[in-house]
Each structure stands twice: as C-alpha cells, then as structure tokens.
Amino acid sequence: MDVLSDVVSSLRSGRPFANREDRAGAWRIPFAPFAGAGFHIVLSGSCRLLTDDAPPRVLDVGDVVLTPHGTQHTLEGPGHTAVDDANGSTSLLCGAYRLDRTRSHPLLTTLPEVIHLRAQFGRHPALRSAVSLLGDELRNPQQGSVSALSTLLDLLLVYMLRAWLDDESGSGAPGWSAALADPVVGAALSAMHRDPARAWTVEELGKEAAMSRAAFARRFTGLVGQPPLAYLTWWRLSVAARLLKSGDTSLDSVARSVGYGSRYAFANAFKRAHGIAPGRYRLRHGGDREPTRWDP
Numbered sequence: 701m702d703v704l705s706d707v708v709s710s711l712r713s714g715r716p717f718a719n720r721e722d723r724a725g726a727w728r729i730p731f732a733p734f735a736g737a738g739f740h741i742v743l744s745g746s747c748r749l750l751t752d753d754a755p756p757r758v759l760d761v762g763d764v765v766l767t768p769h770g771t772q773h774t775l776e777g778p779g780h781t782a783v784d785d786a787n788g789s790t791s792l793l794c795g796a797y798r799l800d801r802t803r804s805h806p807l808l809t810t811l812p813e814v815i816h817l818r819a820q821f822g823r824h825p826a827l828r829s830a831v832s833l834l835g836d837e838l839r840n841p842q843q844g845s846v847s848a849l850s851t852l853l854d855l856l857l858v859y860m861l862r863a864w865l866d867d868e869s870g871s872g873a874p875g876w877s878a879a880l881a882d883p884v885v886g887a888a889l890s891a892m893h894r895d896p897a898r899a900w901t902v903e904e905l906g907k908e909a910a911m912s913r914a915a916f917a918r919r920f921t922g923l924v925g926q927p928p929l930a931y932l933t934w935w936r937l938s939v940a941a942r943l944l945k946s947g948d949t950s951l952d953s954v955a956r957s958v959g960y961g962s963r964y965a966f967a968n969a970f971k972r973a974h975g976i977a978p979g980r981y982r983l984r985h986g987g988d989r990e991p992t993r994w995d996p
Contacts, residue, residue, distance in 0.1 A: 703880060704865070706893045707807050708858055710938055711799045716853040718795025720838055723747075724788070727777040731794075734770035738796045739860065741765075743835050745790030750774040751814060762819025762831060766860045768811040770796075793834060797857055802974075802985070805938070806925060807876040815864050824866070827859040879923035884909040888920060888928065896936050897959040902928055937973045940966070944982040951978055 701709065721729065731738060742763045749757040749765060751773045759765060767773060778788050817827065834852050837845050868877035879885045888905045905928050906916035920928045936958040943954045955966035970978045
C-alpha cells in the first residue's frame with residue numbers, strides 16, 4: 701500500500717459511525733473528549749465550532765471539520781448573539797472514527813487539534829464529491845445505503861487527510877506533509893511501506909532516491925523527525941501489532957512478514973517496543989467492541 705493508506709489502516713479500529721443532526725433556532729451540542737477522531741459536515745445552514753484554545757470558527761454549507769485528536773468542542777447554532785438570526789435551520793452529519801492510539805503513527809501527532817476544510821470552489825474535488833454523495837445517501841436512503849455510507853465514511857477520512865496534507869505541503873513547513881510531498885523522502889517512505897520485510901540499508905534507500913547515504917539520511921531525518929532505519933523498525937513493529945490483533949497468524953509468519961529471521965529476534969524487538977510479549981499482546985488486544993453511534 702501507499703504510505704497514507706498504511707497510516708490510516710494502522711490507526712483505524714473498528715467501523716466509522718455517524719448520525720445526522722437537524723437543528724433549528726438557538727441550539728448547542730457539546731462533544732466530550734473522544735478516544736478517536738471526530739468529524740462534522742454541514743449539509744445545510746451554518747453554525748459555529750467552539751474550542752477552548754481558539755476563536756469561534758464559522759462553518760458554512762459544505763464545510764468539513766476533522767478533530768483528529770478527539771478534542772472537546774461544541775457546535776452552536778444561530779441565536780446566541782444579538783446579531784444572529786435565530787430562525788434558521790441547520791443539518792449536520794456528525795461522526796467519528798475509532799483510532800488505535802497505543803502506537804500512533806507520527807503523522808497523527810503532527811495534525812492540529814481542528815482541521816477546517818472550507819467548501820471552496822475548485823479545491824479538493826474528491827472530498828467535495830464524497831461530501832455530496834454522503835448528502836445524497838442521507839437525503840434519499842435506498843437499498844444498500846448502509847453499505848454505501850460505511851464505504852463513503854472510509855473514503856471521507858482519506859480525503860480529509862489528503863486535503864490537509866495538500867494544503868500543508870504548499871505552505872513550505874517541515875513535517876510529514878513535506879516528507880510525503882518530497883520526491884526523495886517520499887520515494888524512500890514508499891519503498892519501506894511497500895516492502896517492510898526487505899533488509900533495507902541506508903545506502904539502498906538512498907539509491908531509491910538517487911542520493912548518497914549521508915545526504916539522504918540528513919534529508920530524511922530533517923523531514924520525518926527520526927533516522928531512516930529507526931523509522932523502518934518502528935513501522936515494522938507497528939505492522940506486526942496490527943497483524944497480531946487482526947488474526948491468528950503464527951508468530952513465525954508475523955516475524956517473517958516484517959523482516960525478522962526468527963520468532964525470538966522478533967519477540968525481543970516487539971517487547972522492547974511495546975513493553976509486552978507478542979503472544980500476550982494478541983490476547984490483550986485481539987478484538988474490541990465496535991460503537992455504532994457518536995452521542996453528544
């Protein structure tokens with residue numbers, strides 16, 4: 701898989717869930733801190749999003765908001781100030797994704813508390829299409845709508861993250877958005893994610909990007925925040941954790957799939973990273989209840 705798809709797969713835990721909120725007049729919905737990522741789409745009308753550390757954000761039709769760290773926040777309708785029109789109505793799709801934060805990918809830690817993606821003409825057409833399709837399914841549910849909504853919510857998360865990465869990469873700021881957009885570091889990350897079991901060396905990764913070992917290592921570390929082989933080890937053991945939670949693959953097979961020649965070497969590395977032996981990790985984390993609604 702590509703890097704962003706891998707990141708999303710490693711973070712996700714269970715199915716997304718969502719519910720429609722139709723409000724009129726003066727209204728307010730508080731959302732408590734959540735161990736995942738929440739999102740809101742304004743289907744009609746407008747509202748404000750309130751957080752503790754920023755001025756109110758006005759959300760208009762088509763705007764999408766992602767709270768990647770499950771930050772406490774409030775949605776507020778018109779009628780709360782003297783200049784508001786309290787007669788308007790607002791329709792929202794509010795939902796969330798469960799995330800496995802036991803070993804969060806560093807990309808997640810670089811995301812802001814609130815990502816506000818405005819409905820600007822010509823910007824992020826894939827995201828706009830997903831929002832439009834979600835709105836259509838909610839307004840006119842038909843046979844297969846449950847499956848369609850689940851698939852569209854999966855797409856929505858990818859498109860929200862992709863839109864943010866695109867916006868950030870154009871800002872010139874360092875970090876994961878710049879790393880993925882960088883032709884040298886992006887190529888090396890893709891190679892590691894494409895084949896984590898390969899016995900990569902810094903020299904080989906540099907060759908993937910047509911750079912010397914030293915120059916490549918400096919560039920990679922500067923953008924990703926850790927040296928190439930340190931990131932590779934981190935990613936391998938993250939993949940291993942996902943395999944242990946998702947099935948009954950033998951430890952030998954898991955070890956080979958992430959580049960370890962023996963289950964003993966793998967078990968030692970896994971315990972150093974996770975603080976627990978892989979077998980016990982599987983028993984502890986192998987199967988959680990999936991929620992079906994995000995209740996404010």
